[in-house]
Amino acid sequence: MDHRLQRFVLTTIFLVAAAFATLQLAHAQPPATRREVPSLPITFNLVTQTHHDFYRELRGMLARTSSPPYDPTDVMGRNVLGRRRPEFISVPWRWVMVDVVAPRDAGSHVEMRTTLAIADDDLYILGFANRTGHWHVMKDFGGLPEPLTKLTIEHSYGDLVGSFQNLHTVPLGRESAVQAVRTLANYNSAMAEAQLKLPIAKFAIMISEALRFPFIRNTFSTNWESETFMKPDHVN
Template sequence: MDDKLVLPIIILALATSSSNYYSAAAAAVATEREPPKLIVLELLGRDGDKTSLVVQAHDLSLAGFANRTSHWHAFPSHEHVIPNATVLPFGNSYRDLVGGLENLPSLPLGKDPVLDAIHALSGHDPAAAAADGNVEVALKRGLATLTVTKCEALRLTPIKKLVSEAWERGDTAHLTQEHVGYIEHWDTMCFELLRAHRTGEWDGPFTELLRTSANIHSKEDALAVVNVIIDRTLDQLLLAHARSA
């Protein structure tokens, strides 16, 4: 990958709190005059386990990862983001990884689940995964865990708080249905926040949807939830939701 397009952020999963990277990544997205197109999170786990996650800076979505031998794997349609990567046989949506957003509350979050996820990615071998369905299930679950604990925790303040507190306690936590609503509608909250900033009114086309689906009743509610704001046009927003449906 082109070094000019990459911002490396090191996460020592055994030695440091998972919350340490949030401020660094958020600052990179928010303050760079020309933000890097990619953020690379290097995660170290138990007994030599390691993986690198490639996060797209424009929307904080996961594009792929490298195993401990530095072999890159990209989700379908993300081959251009990680040249020469092996394309994974499934996408990066929660539908592909855990069967849908509704299954996220069953996913344990915390230090041990993150270390288990790093282990699954670190040792990933496409041939072994093709031969043993359990290996692919573990990989998908690991990718979902890291998407929530890294990407969603950077996007959304309540999830960052949940994950960080579980990490500090050394136990596990679970998302609530309210958290799931925040995840599903993060980009919609961003759209309405930017619209309200321009117009001075919280009365956009999706404010009623946010009220009924995410318990967001006002600009203040949205600001309390959203940690990083992205700027999407209406067409981009509709396309993103159509792809994830």
């Protein structure tokens, strides 16, 4: 074989092998290490805002921050959400980071705050940060900043409350949200994961489901200062 042809063949084999190895490495890495995920920040202050205030701001933010703008921007009055991730467990193309702030405990200078990481393509809550900024992510998901704790809790109402048919047992309203913030804000590895399930379910209803379904939002948003519940027929 001609020396030049031999060098060409060997170089080609090397480049193909290197490319294949690179692809394998990229595939082996968790999605969180392959790209930085942009985010949209928004605050829900339970001291100064009603749920209606927050809903209006969040809906407006989701409607105006698509790039490029969606065409159409809405379907039958409902906003078009973000670009769909390839698989349900894939890292979203963008996060909606909701800082939820609750009143401080009496005599305490410690701010009660948690940050909810919500996928902007389907509004699922996939993780949260406690008041120290330590992130916790639901089972099988990733894409949140380090330090990061992977939970064994699955993102399903079956795991959170036993069944989607039990959603009508989840207390809603301002005080219920305050209690949820305190649990998530104070959570650490010494506490049982089971304590997280009800708070996450509360925000799944009061943020995610409330954005999707007006009849769920109207159940508690108009009675924000009172404890309310979804109706059993809302989940059928």
